Amino acid sequence: MIDEPFATGSTLFHKRDARVKIVGAASISLVLALNSSIPAAVAGCLVTGSLLILSRPEPLSLCRRIATINVFTLFLWLTLPLTYGGEEMMQISFLKLHLDGIHMASLITLKTNGIFFCFLALLATSTTVSLGHGLERLGLPRKLCFLLLFSYRQLFVIHQEYQRLRRAARLRGFIPANSLHTYRTYSHLFGMTLVKSWNRGERVHQAMVLRGFSGKFIPLDQPQLAKEDYLFLITMLLLSLLLTGLSLSLLPLS
Amino acid sequence: MIMRSQPPLLELRDISYSYPDHDSPLLEGINFSIHKERIGLIGPNGSGKTTLFQIIMGLLKADTGEILLEGKKMETEKDFQQIRRRLGLLFQNSDDQLFSPTVLEDVAFGPLNIGATPAEARNTSISTLKQLGLEGFEERITHKLSGGEKKIVALATILAMHPQLLLLDEPSNNLDPETRERLITILRGLNQVHIIISHDLDFLASTCTQLYAIEKKTLVRCEEKQVHSHEHIHPYGNQPHQHGT
Amino acid sequence: MIMRSQPPLLELRDISYSYPDHDSPLLEGINFSIHKERIGLIGPNGSGKTTLFQIIMGLLKADTGEILLEGKKMETEKDFQQIRRRLGLLFQNSDDQLFSPTVLEDVAFGPLNIGATPAEARNTSISTLKQLGLEGFEERITHKLSGGEKKIVALATILAMHPQLLLLDEPSNNLDPETRERLITILRGLNQVHIIISHDLDFLASTCTQLYAIEKKTLVRCEEKQVHSHEHIHPYGNQPHQHGT
Amino acid sequence: MHISEGILTAPVLTCGAVLTTVGTAVGLKKLDYDRIMTVSLLSAAFFVASLIHVPVGPASVHLLLGGLLGLILGWGAFPAIVVALALQTIFFQYGGMIVLGVNALCIAGPAVLCGLLLRPWLTGSRKQQLTAGFLAGFCSMLFSALLMAVALFLSDHGFLKVATIVLASHLPVMLIEGLITMFVVTFLARVQPEILSLNRSSAQ
Ligand SMILES: Nc1ncnc2c1ncn2[C@@H]1O[C@H](COP(=O)(O)OP(=O)(O)OP(=O)(O)O)[C@@H](O)[C@H]1O
Ligand SMILES: Nc1ncnc2c1ncn2[C@@H]1O[C@H](COP(=O)(O)OP(=O)(O)OP(=O)(O)O)[C@@H](O)[C@H]1O
Ligand SMILES: [Mg+2]
Ligand SMILES: [Mg+2]
Numbered sequence A: 001m002i003d004e005p006f007a008t009g010s011t012l013f014h015k016r017d018a019r020v021k022i023v024g025a026a027s028i029s030l031v032l033a034l035n036s037s038i039p040a041a042v043a044g045c046l047v048t049g050s051l052l053i054l055s056r057p058e059p060l061s062l063c064r065r066i067a068t069i070n071v072f073t074l075f076l077w078l079t080l081p082l083t084y085g086g087e088e089m090m091q092i093s094f095l096k097l098h099l100d101g102i103h104m105a106s107l108i109t110l111k112t113n114g115i116f117f118c119f120l121a122l123l124a125t126s127t128t129v130s131l132g133h134g135l136e137r138l139g140l141p142r143k144l145c146f147l148l149l150f151s152y153r154q155l156f157v158i159h160q161e162y163q164r165l166r167r168a169a170r171l172r173g174f175i176p177a178n179s180l181h182t183y184r185t186y187s188h189l190f191g192m193t194l195v196k197s198w199n200r201g202e203r204v205h206q207a208m209v210l211r212g213f214s215g216k217f218i219p220l221d222q223p224q225l226a227k228e229d230y231l232f233l234i235t236m237l238l239l240s241l242l243l244t245g246l247s248l249s250l251l252p253l254s
Numbered sequence B, C: 001m002i003m004r005s006q007p008p009l010l011e012l013r014d015i016s017y018s019y020p021d022h023d024s025p026l027l028e029g030i031n032f033s034i035h036k037e038r039i040g041l042i043g044p045n046g047s048g049k050t051t052l053f054q055i056i057m058g059l060l061k062a063d064t065g066e067i068l069l070e071g072k073k074m075e076t077e078k079d080f081q082q083i084r085r086r087l088g089l090l091f092q093n094s095d096d097q098l099f100s101p102t103v104l105e106d107v108a109f110g111p112l113n114i115g116a117t118p119a120e121a122r123n124t125s126i127s128t129l130k131q132l133g134l135e136g137f138e139e140r141i142t143h144k145l146s147g148g149e150k151k152i153v154a155l156a157t158i159l160a161m162h163p164q165l166l167l168l169d170e171p172s173n174n175l176d177p178e179t180r181e182r183l184i185t186i187l188r189g190l191n192q193v194h195i196i197i198s199h200d201l202d203f204l205a206s207t208c209t210q211l212y213a214i215e216k217k218t219l220v221r222c223e224e225k226q227v228h229s230h231e232h233i234h235p236y237g238n239q240p241h242q243h244g245t
Numbered sequence D: 001m002h003i004s005e006g007i008l009t010a011p012v013l014t015c016g017a018v019l020t021t022v023g024t025a026v027g028l029k030k031l032d033y034d035r036i037m038t039v040s041l042l043s044a045a046f047f048v049a050s051l052i053h054v055p056v057g058p059a060s061v062h063l064l065l066g067g068l069l070g071l072i073l074g075w076g077a078f079p080a081i082v083v084a085l086a087l088q089t090i091f092f093q094y095g096g097m098i099v100l101g102v103n104a105l106c107i108a109g110p111a112v113l114c115g116l117l118l119r120p121w122l123t124g125s126r127k128q129q130l131t132a133g134f135l136a137g138f139c140s141m142l143f144s145a146l147l148m149a150v151a152l153f154l155s156d157h158g159f160l161k162v163a164t165i166v167l168a169s170h171l172p173v174m175l176i177e178g179l180i181t182m183f184v185v186t187f188l189a190r191v192q193p194e195i196l197s198l199n200r201s202s203a204q
Helices: A018-034 A038-054 A058-085 A098-125 A128-137 A144-171 A180-210 A227-249 B051-054 B077-086 B104-111 B118-131 B147-158 B177-190 B201-207 C047-054 C077-086 C103-113 C118-131 C147-159 C177-190 C201-207 D012-029 D033-049 D066-092 D100-122 D126-154 D159-171 D171-191 D193-196
Strands: A089-092 A097-099 B010-017 B027-035 B038-042 B064-068 B087-090 B165-169 B191-198 B210-215 B218-221 B228-232 C010-017 C027-034 C037-042 C065-071 C086-091 C165-169 C194-199 C212-214 C216-220 C227-231 D053-056 D059-062
Touching: A018 A098, A018 A227, A018 D012, A018 D100, A038 A098, A058 A097, A058 A098, A058 C216, A058 D159, A089 C194, A098 D159, A128 A144, A128 D066, A128 D171, A144 A180, A144 D033, A144 D066, A180 D033, A180 D053, A180 D193, A227 D066, B010 B051, B010 C047, B027 B051, B038 B051, B038 B201, B038 C201, B051 B191, B064 B077, B077 B087, B087 B147, B104 B118, B104 B147, B104 C216, B118 B147, B147 B177, B147 C118, B147 D066, B177 B201, B191 B201, B210 D171, C027 C047, C037 C047, C037 C201, C047 C165, C065 C077, C077 C086, C086 C147, C086 D100, C103 C118, C103 C227, C118 C147, C147 C177, C177 C201, C194 C201, C227 D159, D012 D100, D012 D126, D033 D066, D053 D171, D066 D126, D066 D171, D066 D193, D126 D171, D159 D171, D171 D193
Parallel strands: B027 B218, B038 B191, B038 B210, B087 B165, B165 B191, C027 C216, C037 C194, C037 C212, C086 C165, C165 C194
Antiparallel strands: A089 A097, B010 B027, B010 B064, B210 B218, B228 C227, C010 C027, C010 C065, C212 C216, D053 D059
């Protein structure tokens, strides 16, 4: 359930340092997020789509993730054309469709998917661990990055603990339903998970103290950026510039 | 196995299982049936004893083979829900089994799930606790019990559902000698059909009538009633001890 | 104890301890000293073995008594910080001990905290991992290691700080036979002064030279090197087994 | 409950990012290093809550439990939630990196607010405890949904009706959140009351 299916591989995306990928992904996603013209969004989708193909993701997991993302856009397609308002209208039997709404739904679908492709190509090809370290080297507060890395480390332990408790409940004939008993049971399962997490936190803290921790995190140094990393970064920034130009020049005239 | 007119309480036919990420199967061609026996199950660490229990309870799905409860084939999730009402599994680790704030709530959880009214559930729970010598434990916080107490309370949560067959996964593990003796007394007194996984043969000897072992991925019946002696050439042999398995 | 000119590496004098919410003390009048011995420590569940280790490391404060490191009385938090640099404690549960995302970071955490530069810490860690046969583990994600691997990595995190005395809390627990053998080989090879808590006497026999037990709240020395045999009048004696502790 | 990438406009995104930065900074400042492990573990537990699906009517929803985290951690809940949301983005692509600011503000803001306001009630009578638990769950989710609706509306007025639909459909979920938070609070109060008074001194 909790896994990183795209993080292993040997494409040029996997080999790049997490820092340049984070900066690259941020700049491209930002441009795509702020754009409001459909042709530029199409171009963005094509660009990030090609990046995604170059990163050679595992097809099955890819389809599943794309489907997840588009559940929400599907919801927009079902609602926006009916609710968006605006002047232009199209009547199909008793339904009044707003062209503006359809326009908006298409734009969002393109943007959402474009940004998502970029995320998969650039960030999902790194492990969470290297992303955490990358963020730290990019100047995010150290406490926050350690919080991220420690939480990541403990996620699996806690999730397994919860699942074992839930299994115990199932074995005693628990079948979820719409009832107070069900909600109380889930609360107890989660409450017990919290209690265990809490106590584990104390023990892990002791482990840190025993290894000389006194309130200051000292990171191990990380590899320097290679020439290819800089090249990669420049390419990504150029792509973002290109897309910016496109979206500005294609801005719908008002 | 002696032929009886009645179908066995539980029967396994040609069960095989392998974990998704392993190359070779863990269990292969397991055939087994139980009527009224009290069975001990042994096998080295990692041989798949716990896995077998999980398969029986329908928590894992066997790759091949059939599970029959009183002659009826178990296939759907609904069937296994029925198995879970009639078989009780005691986990290796009681911390994974107790999740309600107080002992009474935890013991009453099962009866409530299978349709008892709150008053009935309370009565069943109190009498089960009494039966196990846990009077006065009703309002204790489960999380704060000692290891041995947790184990007995976990047993109570299962007995309160009046199972026909008990599956106990290393019940004597991590128990001090006193609690261990108490558990033996309890199990002998219950007079229940059960299968007990344990490395502790003394424990099995006092609670079971037959012994099975997992050997080379399958289940085999062991010969019984042997007296043997072995020599300890290591120091500290005078201390109560266990041998690495 | 033989008199030596040197003070013992670690000495406990009349240590007593009780948990705040318990009425009677858990440990009482513990006297103990260690020079260069390799000590095994046994005792029933809940007798306070783990608690004793926590007291030695200064994680719990003894009610009465003194702890001396090379003859120097440890009193303040600063003193105990020094103890923590020179003694290494291996936890019963490795998941509590490994908290960094990758193996290398986890092993380097200690050296970095006691003032090594990142480059030094990296070198120490890599060579410690090598010493334990864990080459190539540097970038592995700790939570994805198997139980046995976790235990050995946890040992590496401690050895990387070059402790003078190792305290190991049930190190062979839940290890498969192979990893257990590997751990024995490692511990014999390290040639370190250590105290090992374990219920597994074969393990202690192969790694320790003296045995202590917690009995009636205090620490007693056990007699050594005995050969004994005992008779199993129970069935199944022909199976590998353990005796209830 | 997340806003997807590609919907909001620049001013809304910026506003969310700035306020989240401020909230996180305050939270980090209030969180001393002795507590960082505990907070990490609670943050991981918060993440795990989002994997718990409980039935509501014919469907099922996953838990949020921001209000609970607020009750336990006070300001510390802010960075904890930011981290958990970042992990959710990485693992499940809920939300995204550009809207992370807005999403975090919408969830952590109400969580911290409800937590701080309702925490004094936890020490009161059992009834007050129950009320505090319920309100923390219900209100923090209500305010989260409202904030999200406002973010959508400010981005484009055409989203008004969609935002209303989303808000309305979340009403039963809020009720469930309230109930579950209430039960968890009473559970903790009975089993390990220390958890509910974490950082009490440093948050004041
Ligand atoms: N969820 C899982 N996924 C993959 N492999 C697993 C899983 N659970 C157990 N295993 C593996 O399957 C094998 C059998 O495990 P199992 O717990 O059934 O053994 P066991 O006989 O109960 O051992 P023990 O005596 O140690 O309790 C072990 O090698 C274990 O590592
Ligand atoms: N934090 C605590 N607060 C109160 N009581 C505790 C605490 N930790 C342990 N105890 C109790 O103190 C006793 C001794 O615990 P300890 O963990 O030291 O035993 P142990 O000898 O290591 O046992 P085991 O062999 O099971 O590991 C137990 O009864 C335990 O319940
Ligand atoms: Mg097992
Ligand atoms: Mg212990």
